[in-house]
Amino acid sequence: MTVTVFEHPLSPYAQKVKIALDEKGVDYNAKMPAAIGTGQIDAEFLKANPRGEVPALIDGDVAIFDSTIILEYIEDKWPTPALLPKDPAARARARTIEEVMDTAFEPINWGMGEIRWFKRVEGAKAQALEARAAAQARGLYDWLARALGTHTWFGGDIFGWADVSVVPYLNGATGLGIGPHAHSPLGQWLARANERASVQKAANAAAASIAGMGMVADAVKDRLFKREYRDHRLEWMIRSGGLDVVIEGLKTETIRFSNELS
Secondary structure (H helix, E strand, C coil): CCEEEECCCCCHHHHHHHHHHHHCCCCEEEECCCCCCCCCCCHHHHHHCCCCCCCEEEECCEEEECHHHHHHHHHHHCCCCCCCCCCHHHHHHHHHHHHHHHHHHHHHHHHHHHHHCCCCCCHHHHHHHHHHHHHHHHHHHHHHHHHHCCCCECCECCCCHHHHHHHHHHHHHHHCCCCCCCCCHHHHHHHHHCCCHHHHHHHHHHHHHHCCCCCHHHHHHCCCCCEECCHHHHHHHHHCCCHHHHHHHHHHCCEECCCCCC
16 A cells, blocks of 8 residues: 655655655655645544645555654664664764754744745845845754764765755755755755655655746735744744734735644
8 A cells, every 4th residue: 555645845844754765665645735834634644644744655544743753653664775774872962953854944944935936025134034034044053063064964974864864954055045055064964865766756746836826926915825933943944033013914815833632
């Protein structure tokens, strides 16, 4: 039975799941929830993830959500080739890198998307938020460069868990104009990662999706689209100077939070 992954091509959380499955040679069907971002109900998707967030994975009668838990399931069920190293300390380092990317880097790209695509703010305010995002990204690049060191991959000689968890975010940042310097060790790592078929597949799907983003700002203005402000994204917007963006989004009902479980 083919695995189903509920996703959006621009979601780095979904991208890392797809990259992991492709690295392991697991067949899957990528499927976008109906009317994602509008607040409308997709019963099949919500059955897989009642929080209403991508990704969600269905494998027969097993339904799993949260990208980290999905990666753990993939690693347990399809252990070859291994993405996690055997050494406990190295495994912990890989998981730490994933956690940092998911909670500290993701909101940077997401916040840039709020400005570039969804036009939440413009002018000087937008420039200030973008400058803040770029500075935060540079700090994380320094942290990642130290974690990479002189190795080919974050786990050493083998492309693995940490690499899967970093590449969607750095590709997203590069598309937003705040990626790592191409000639830096981190930029060279990114070039190597982008040569992999699994990464190219996810990146190409994301690029195709971006082509259809031209009208999303109008959809927000017309109150037809709601962006999810989950924990770390809300924190990023407030700490970076965008509290008024949050307040306006609440007033116009163009932001949402995770679904409450019942």
